[in-house]
Amino acid sequence: MKAFVILSAIAALVASSDVVVKYSAPNLVKGAEGRSGKADVLSLTRHAMESLALPEAVVPVEPLAVSADLFKHTAGYGFVVVEGAGEGFASEKADYAFQKTMDLQEASTGQLPHLVSVLAQGVKGKNAKNVVVCAGDSVCGSVDKKFTDVLSTTNAASVEASLWSALPALQSTSPADQLVVRELTNLKLVIDSIKKADKSVQGLYVASISDLSGLAAEKQDAAKAVVASSVQEFQTALKERYTNAGLQVLTLSQKMKIDMVELSASVALARQLSLSANATVANKTAAAPLTIENIAEYQIILWTAVILAVVTFLAISVLCGMDANRDSLLYAKFLTDASNRKND
Missing domain, CATH: 1.20.1070 (Rhopdopsin 7-helix transmembrane proteins)
Known part of the structure; x- marks a missing residue:
């Protein structure tokens, strides 16, 4: 009985997490819109690699309800990860031509930091001039700096000050409040990077917001509203900068904390992807995408x-x-x- 209760609780957590996949043009992706199907982060990463025409290792992954087009590829791709939100963000389609929402297997999210690192290696390995911007402690902390571009912090102070003004309920003396404001600041700076990006090369932009559930209950609604508006700003900037753009917004019901060592099979598959990207960077002989x-x-x-x-x-x-x-x-x-x- 106790085991059943535990499994039920885990299932409830998984069901409350989702991923929204968006594309600026309908010919970039194959599949039906709406909400259906399930996804794990390994399949989502593989999907992004296909969309960006990156060299890939041949590894078995769970099939997604959508697939990247074989010939038409994205120039700009974005990831936004929101932990402990309890509800979806970026649900508005806005001016994107395609939007698909899938339930996210939250037990797989512990692979995110490693897989983002794999993506960064693949993008830079394909062309050293490609842009990779990654900000957020929970996702980008393990990404090697040599595979990322420096995030401009020129306007960081003014952006942070405006966020404190927009969130009067948050206190500058609270570590949890400081973390949320700092990562919102980083998200805003990533948006600025998108707006100034070189459109002649590919760009990968990643941002994360750490555990919103760590905030006091009376502060969460205001923080979620600002996060939601920032995510909307992110997707708008990406669409305006790149004609062919793709975006994944992962909304987690809890903080990424599950021990992925237990998921040995999934970790092994992720490692194969990583080895493929490493070989590309080392040999400088990236396989040409099929066009x-x-x-x-x-x-x-x-x-x-x-x-x-x-x-x-x-x-x-x-x-x-x-x-x-x-x-x-x-x-x-x-x-x-x-x-x-x-x-x-």
């Missing part, structure tokens, strides 16, 4: 080779079957006189 141009070039080379082979075969066949006697057409011009009459 229309690649397929067209392959087809041209293939059929040109086939035609040349057929022509060569026919020419050899004709030569082999040709009559080389003196009365044959081959020698006709040598057997004519000056008056263009053949000799008898």
